[in-house]
Amino acid sequence: MKNDVWESKYFDAYDKILLNSDIYLVVRDFHVNSMRNCHIVLDSGCGTGNVTLELLKKGHIVYAVDNSKKALDILRKKCAKHSKQLHIHNIDAKKLPFDDEMFDGVTSMFVVYYMDDPKAYLREHYRVLKYDGVLALTGRVSSENMEKVLKSYEGSLRKRNLLSKLQSEFSIFSEKFLSGVKKAVISGYTFEQMRDMLENIGFTNIEEYPNPYFGQCYSLIAYK
Numbered sequence: 228m229k230n231d232v233w234e235s236k237y238f239d240a241y242d243k244i245l246l247n248s249d250i251y252l253v254v255r256d257f258h259v260n261s262m263r264n265c266h267i268v269l270d271s272g273c274g275t276g277n278v279t280l281e282l283l284k285k286g287h288i289v290y291a292v293d294n295s296k297k298a299l300d301i302l303r304k305k306c307a308k309h310s311k312q313l314h315i316h317n318i319d320a321k322k323l324p325f326d327d328e329m330f331d332g333v334t335s336m337f338v339v340y341y342m343d344d345p346k347a348y349l350r351e352h353y354r355v356l357k358y359d360g361v362l363a364l365t366g367r368v369s370s371e372n373m374e375k376v377l378k379s380y381e382g383s384l385r386k387r388n389l390l391s392k393l394q395s396e397f398s399i400f401s402e403k404f405l406s407g408v409k410k411a412v413i414s415g416y417t418f419e420q421m422r423d424m425l426e427n428i429g430f431t432n433i434e435e436y437p438n439p440y441f442g443q444c445y446s447l448i449a450y451k
């Protein structure tokens with residue numbers, strides 16, 4: 228079932244907070260850099276398009292997929308300059324309207340743990356990936372201690388002298404983060420459990436990469 232948080236005020240504040248957060252930017256850049264050898268990229272659960280925009284700036288063709296209309300409205304405005312390279316799909320990412328082996332790369336950042344059937348979601352992404360294509364995935368182990376993440380976001384705003392200016396956005400973001408977003412996490416896995424799942428689907432050369440979310444999240448690269 229779709230969680231209402233993705234159509235809520237959460238996304239009004241999302242970019243102001245996260246594009247000023249050190250830990251979020253590290254993960255975003257990992258996803259963008261992982262796609263460096265890919266021409267056609269799927270950004271699955273693209274949200275407001277922070278990975279999409281950076282990929283577009285680098286000349287990639289991007290298919291941006293999300294089931295939140297609100298997030299995609301923000302993405303569309305943000306990426307307007309690059310519309311010729313961009314395809315936007317307001318769909319459930321568990322069933323993709325794309326041919327087999329269509330993409331050189333798939334990026335899925337902070338999305339897989341919102342899936343009630345993460346294996347079905349990942350199998351579908353394996354299907355649309357070319358042979359030798361790359362998957363960059365950031366997942367979550369559990370929704371415990373998300374307050375620590377919030378503290379880090381707050382610290383980044385303070386460091387940039389933005390905390391008082393963005394106080395109301397930070398309140399909205401925090402409230403939604405600890406209520407809706409935290410509750411939306413329904414399938415946490417450790418890196419090892421996720422590696423086993425991906426191997427079972429057929430992915431190979433699965434490697435973990437550093438992730439700054441206090442052991443709550445992991446990032447990995449896998450190949451078809």
Ligand SMILES: C[S@@+](CC[C@H](N)C(=O)[O-])C[C@H]1O[C@@H](n2cnc3c(N)ncnc32)[C@H](O)[C@@H]1O
Nearest residue numbers: 233272273274293294295319320336337338341
């Ligand atoms: C935490 S946000 C991450 C957005 C973006 N990847 C980023 O890192 O900034 C999670 C996103 O997953 C999307 N999402 C959740 N379930 C989905 C589904 N079944 N199909 C497509 N998108 C989904 C939400 O709408 C939301 O935009």
